[in-house]
Amino acid sequence: MLSSVRTLWYTFLHLFQRNVTVSYPEQMPYLAPRTRGRIILTRDPDGEERCVSCYLCAVACPVDCISLQKTEADGRWYPEHFRINFSRCIFCGFCEEACPTYAIQLTPDFEMSEYNRQNLVYEKEDLLIAGTGKYPDYNFYRVAGLAVPGKDKGEAAHERPPIDIRSLMP
Amino acid sequence: MSRAITAGLLNVVLGLIFLMVAAALLTWIERRLLGFLQDRPGPNRVGPSGVLQVAADGIKLLFKQDWIPPFADPGIFVLAPAISMVTVMLAIAVIPATPVVGIIGNLNVGLLFFLAMSGLGVYSAVLAGWSSNNKYSLLGGMRAAAQMVSYEVFMGLALVGVVMLAGSFNLTTIVHNQLRLWYVVPQFIGFVIFFIGGVAETHRLPFDLPEGESELGAGFHTEYSGMKFGMFFVAEYIGILLVSAMTTVLFLGGWYGPFLPPFVWFGLKTGFFVCFFILLRAALPRPRYDQFMAFGWKLLLPLTLLNILITGALMLGLPAPT
Numbered sequence: 001m002l003s004s005v006r007t008l009w010y011t012f013l014h015l016f017q018r019n020v021t022v023s024y025p026e027q028m029p030y031l032a033p034r035t036r037g038r039i040i041l042t043r044d045p046d047g048e049e050r051c052v053s054c055y056l057c058a059v060a061c062p063v064d065c066i067s068l069q070k071t072e073a074d075g076r077w078y079p080e081h082f083r084i085n086f087s088r089c090i091f092c093g094f095c096e097e098a099c100p101t102y103a104i105q106l107t108p109d110f111e112m113s114e115y116n117r118q119n120l121v122y123e124k125e126d127l128l129i130a131g132t133g134k135y136p137d138y139n140f141y142r143v144a145g146l147a148v149p150g151k152d153k154g155e156a157a158h159e160r161p162p163i164d165i166r167s168l169m170p
Numbered sequence: 171m172s173r174a175i176t177a178g179l180l181n182v183v184l185g186l187i188f189l190m191v192a193a194a195l196l197t198w199i200e201r202r203l204l205g206f207l208q209d210r211p212g213p214n215r216v217g218p219s220g221v222l223q224v225a226a227d228g229i230k231l232l233f234k235q236d237w238i239p240p241f242a243d244p245g246i247f248v249l250a251p252a253i254s255m256v257t258v259m260l261a262i263a264v265i266p267a268t269p270v271v272g273i274i275g276n277l278n279v280g281l282l283f284f285l286a287m288s289g290l291g292v293y294s295a296v297l298a299g300w301s302s303n304n305k306y307s308l309l310g311g312m313r314a315a316a317q318m319v320s321y322e323v324f325m326g327l328a329l330v331g332v333v334m335l336a337g338s339f340n341l342t343t344i345v346h347n348q349l350r351l352w353y354v355v356p357q358f359i360g361f362v363i364f365f366i367g368g369v370a371e372t373h374r375l376p377f378d379l380p381e382g383e384s385e386l387g388a389g390f391h392t393e394y395s396g397m398k399f400g401m402f403f404v405a406e407y408i409g410i411l412l413v414s415a416m417t418t419v420l421f422l423g424g425w426y427g428p429f430l431p432p433f434v435w436f437g438l439k440t441g442f443f444v445c446f447f448i449l450l451r452a453a454l455p456r457p458r459y460d461q462f463m464a465f466g467w468k469l470l471l472p473l474t475l476l477n478i479l480i481t482g483a484l485m486l487g488l489p490a491p492t
Contacts, residue, residue, distance in 0.1 A: 004454055011453035014207050021210040 035108035036093045042133035050103035052077045057095035065089045075148045082124040101140040105133040193407040194224045207452040234396035246301035251401035254294030258405045261287035262412045266342045268425045268432040280341040292318040299390035310389025314380035325367030327474040328360040331481040345424035352423040359477045361421040368413030376454035414443035
């Protein structure tokens, strides 16, 4: 009985506390930087596309909402098209976890309602942004061992020159 | 003669309109206050701070299909919500808001009439549960019958102390007798038990066992929709007003109070209990059915009887106040 009275009192005190809920359209709630919202494709610090068309995001996607096609230019891999069907996307973030080059990232934006379902299919130009997103300094081709125009083998960051396997010298 | 009849009818109609508006507003007040108690704003979109939510809900209820399930007993199915409205309306008619404001506030058996009407109110729940021909409704109806009949007993017995002190069943006389001392002081146990009984009578949370959503769907009104459900709903809210007003009249000195006019005092005291009803809903969980019945019969019944005994002994032992 006494605990009931105490409960009543504590509940009554809540009358004088601030509301936890936010009147959303007028007042934006705080969204953490890592909120999983609209998906973007980012560029590296040089302004090149980060995506290397490895298909890992499409494989990881549990609802198969990502579709892309690889193409190759100057020794680099690019997606020819990159399409995310947001009417299927469940915003699980598995694609972001799977991505080896930090290309695909989820942002705190969630206001993407459409009257027409077809408008929820985002193409590469809708997804691609100008900046680097959450990882400003990361540049995949600068740390990877792959030779691309302007950077030969052994010239990447923290990389030693390749060993001459035909030499007997240590 | 005909002027008296006209005045009486006008009184009744005005009272009816006032009650309907009050009950409708109460739904909004409850949701708003529950919101604040739970650290959220509550309905605040329709109209100024959400007050037109009442109109929106009313329109929605009115325009819903008036559906009677094919397996139900149609006559009784329609009758049950009407009973719940009628009994609670009749019961509230005997309450004197002030010596002049009230429908039949000066009835010489007002208290008995109130108890009789809240006793009849059981039929609405039982008949609704039975005629719905649905197992959850039936379980809800049976629970309602057991709960309301049991708590009727304690409610009636808790009032015996008041009747002994006042020496009258007339609610106006009872209020007049509280000019010097409100009965909440000498009859504190009676006051608490009457209020608990009142919550159980209106089957409001935390004693909403007849309609416990988590176990019975919606209990006896599972099959009801549209305005027939709306009648149960309105009857429940008028029931809150009824119990609050009754508690005010019987224990808190009705319209007596300093400075403010009598009607304002009555409204304030009633409003306090209405808010307490809502606080109860926000704070307390629903007890298990057997715990609830045991609480009634094993704790409240002996307490009320003890209360009557002690009141009687003191009235005999102490010199009568002049």
